[in-house]
């Protein structure tokens with residue numbers, strides 16, 4: 512697949528017309544495909560029972576297993592994480608304005624916008640890259656109905672301070688925990704903070720159901736409303752009590768979830784080993800640093816998050832281009848930030864000066880190939896290339912910049 516032995520020269524780089532070092536794409540988060548036998552067994556159960564959806568037994572079982580894994584009272588499984596966020600906003604009655612980080616996946620801003628709510632973009636902490644509390648405080652006004660924090664890369668937000676702030680102001684607090692399955696805050700599994708937390712089980716995540724998601728909460732009343740909202744507002748066969756949608760998880764997705772939940776810890780270990788291998792192999796490369804995980808907490812290390820600064824010799828985007836040409840599909844999550852994406856860029860004109868840390872990090876962040884399916888060889892070849900590019904940065908930059916001018 513890759514040619515580790517290949518002698519690298521500047522002119523043989525794929526960006527300059529050479530052969531890519533990897534024949535096939537090495538992705539940042541390739542979906543894992545383990546546990547096929549167990550998956551097929553669960554699927555067979557659904558087949559026999561003719562139960563494919565509508566809160567079937569596999570969905571119910573998956574919700575129970577997630578509840579006990581996360582030590583939370585209620586888990587409501589959905590067809591994806593975005594729909595989960597959408598029904599949560601509906602069930603909590605969010606309105607007018609909601610504060611969220613710009614530096615997160617665009618789905619949250621879209622979900623607010625499509626519900627007629629204005630997304631108000633907040634800057635992030637320079638170390639943790641989660642919501643900057645002081646900036647949050649400045650953004651709160653009498654239209655603010657909630658704050659949505661993202662536990663970015665599995666690092667929890669400053670939950671204590673956010674909880675205090677929201678309770679003082681009488682507004683809702685919810686969390687996007689799409690990255691945070693298997694991560695802790697003060698030793699407690701993420702999933703029970705705020706009014707509710709939202710997970711994504713998309714194929715690229717550390718635990719997946721092809722497409723899928725869930726909301727977790729300790730509120731029975733909210734859980735009840737979410738279950739109805741997920742299913743068109745039905746109370747029973749023909750009794751509709753509130754406005755709802757279709758956000759149900761299928762039995763096929765639940766089959767995948769049941770097949771692979773028990774191996775989550777194994778995948779987390781794999782991701783952790785991968786992270787340590789990167790740290791080892793890129794040690795001493797000026798201009799490449801690794802995002803710091805919260806100390807004393809459990810993390811899933813699902814994303815290998817690096818920061819590229821000027822000392823590297825190429826800027827982040829040049830490095831991305833050189834690696835992409837070699838078939839190493841590193842990613843720039845979350846560049847350029849939600850505030851610089853349409854329609855928000857045109858609608859609200861939040862400037863980079865208002866969000867200086869977001870602006871800085873979005874231009875430097877680099878997600879390296881990782882995830883539960885990454886092999887040592889793929890890590891080695893990526894690191895070998897990055898080291899070579901760094902060692903020859905002046906020469907490569909000169910040619911690249913001449914080409915583009």
Ligand SMILES: *Cc1c(COP(=O)(O)O)cnc(C)c1O
Nearest residue numbers: 591592593616618689711712713
């Ligand atoms: C993946 C992701 C989502 C969206 O989840 P889907 O299941 O793809 O709808 C939301 N927020 C973050 C931070 C994500 O990474």
